[in-house]
Amino acid sequence: MTKRGETWHAEVLDIFRRSSSPVTAYEILEVLREVNPKIAPPTVYRVLAALMERRLIHRLESMNAFVSCQCDHHDQPAILSICDDCGTVEESIAPEIMDRLSSITGKTGFSAQRHVIEVHGVCASCGPLQAPA
Amino acid sequence: MTKRGETWHAEVLDIFRRSSSPVTAYEILEVLREVNPKIAPPTVYRVLAALMERRLIHRLESMNAFVSCQCDHHDQPAILSICDDCGTVEESIAPEIMDRLSSITGKTGFSAQRHVIEVHGVCASCGPLQAPA
DNA sequence: ACTATAGTGTTATAAAGTAGCGCTTGGGAA
DNA sequence: TTCCCAAGCGCTACTTTATAACACTATAGT
Numbered sequence: 001m002t003k004r005g006e007t008w009h010a011e012v013l014d015i016f017r018r019s020s021s022p023v024t025a026y027e028i029l030e031v032l033r034e035v036n037p038k039i040a041p042p043t044v045y046r047v048l049a050a051l052m053e054r055r056l057i058h059r060l061e062s063m064n065a066f067v068s069c070q071c072d073h074h075d076q077p078a079i080l081s082i083c084d085d086c087g088t089v090e091e092s093i094a095p096e097i098m099d100r101l102s103s104i105t106g107k108t109g110f111s112a113q114r115h116v117i118e119v120h121g122v123c124a125s126c127g128p129l130q131a132p133a
Numbered sequence: 134m135t136k137r138g139e140t141w142h143a144e145v146l147d148i149f150r151r152s153s154s155p156v157t158a159y160e161i162l163e164v165l166r167e168v169n170p171k172i173a174p175p176t177v178y179r180v181l182a183a184l185m186e187r188r189l190i191h192r193l194e195s196m197n198a199f200v201s202c203q204c205d206h207h208d209q210p211a212i213l214s215i216c217d218d219c220g221t222v223e224e225s226i227a228p229e230i231m232d233r234l235s236s237i238t239g240k241t242g243f244s245a246q247r248h249v250i251e252v253h254g255v256c257a258s259c260g261p262l263q264a265p266a
Numbered sequence: 267a268c269t270a271t272a273g274t275g276t277t278a279t280a281a282a283g284t285a286g287c288g289c290t291t292g293g294g295a296a
Numbered sequence: 297t298t299c300c301c302a303a304g305c306g307c308t309a310c311t312t313t314a315t316a317a318c319a320c321t322a323t324a325g326t
Contacts, residue, residue: 007305026281040307045283050304062194062249064282064313081238081245094237097230101252104227105214109257112214116195116251119234124242140273159312173276178314183273197282197313268326275320282313289306296299 008032008047013068016057021087022065060089062118067091077115083123090123141165141180146201149190154220155198193222195251200224210248216256223256 015031016023025044032039048066051057057066058078070091071078079092102112122128148164149156158177165172181199184190190199191211203224204211212225235245255261 009304024281025283036306038306041283042285042307043305046304061251079234079237081243083243084246090238090241090243092237092240094233097233097237100227100230100233101212101250104212104225104230105223105252105254107225108214108223109260110214110216110223110252110254111256111260112252112254113217114253116249116253117234118194118249119238119243119245120247120249121238121243121245123244127242127244142273157312158314169275171275174314175276175316176274179273270323270325272323273321276318278316280313280315282311284311285309287307287309289304291304292302294299294301296297 008043009050011035012044012047013051013056016066016068019068022060022063022067022082022089024065058091060118061116062120077117079117079119081119081121081123083126084120085122085126088123088125141176142183144168145177145180146184146189149199149201152201155193155196155200155215155222157198191224193251194249195253210250212250212252214252214254214256216259217253218255218259221256221258 011032012028015028025041025048028048029039029041029044032044048057048059052059052066055069055075057068058080059066060080060082063082067080067089069078071093074093076093076095077098079094079097081090081092083089097117098115101115101117105112144165145161148161158174158181161181162172162174162177165177181190181192185192185199188202188208190201191213192199193213193215196215200213200222202211204226207226209226209228210231212227212230214223214225216222230250231248234248238245
């Protein structure tokens, strides 16, 4: 199925891959509107949902934005580090942290299903060593 | 300062303490409007910002909602476990996880400043053992 | 008294996300 | 081959979440 249906999927994925920073749904909307000015939000959100389901993009919960997955493709939940200065997002994988997390939250019988880990800070390029005073 | 200014702070804190689940800004707005029907969103968001600064509440980034801080008061960042079934939120502290996290994200020179850790899942009361079939 | 500041009131608007309908297409079942 | 289904999309309208900007009041400190 879907040879004609995937029109926007590739288009949107491209937008993400061309951007080094998080992109909001409405920013995507604007770009798509350069192609078809009548596109509405639901189209964008549907594409985003599909791409998330395929693990091709991540949602940045703390920013209401999205980034493309940088890893080849792991089903491991990702640790996202966000530079509050330049907006760059880096992705790390650390299964042992997820295990520790699950075990800590599991102490009360909680069963973890989805980990949201976002670290805000300043990246190497923006850090104090690079921009002293 | 502030004997008259803090009107809403205590009121809002009370709302949080009476609720076992996350509360949205607009839910708070509704409650405040029972007292003063003319209250508008900015008032609520200002109170929330103040309470966050005092570390009395946490923002649940993945839900656009807020919960009161359950710990006595640590400046440690909290791990929030959210039951997607009943909405209950539990708070855990695990400095060693934060250290691990900072060290992992720091490998590329990233300097961590704010950790967002939210774990979605199912709590003990809602788990499969409690509701089999 | 004067001033800085924290908290609030108010209007308007921006930004983010969803409900719900219906159309088209292509692949598989009958 | 015909029918139906699922995926992707168009579109309208709407809800929810959040902020900008400006004004006012009261208290604490000097």
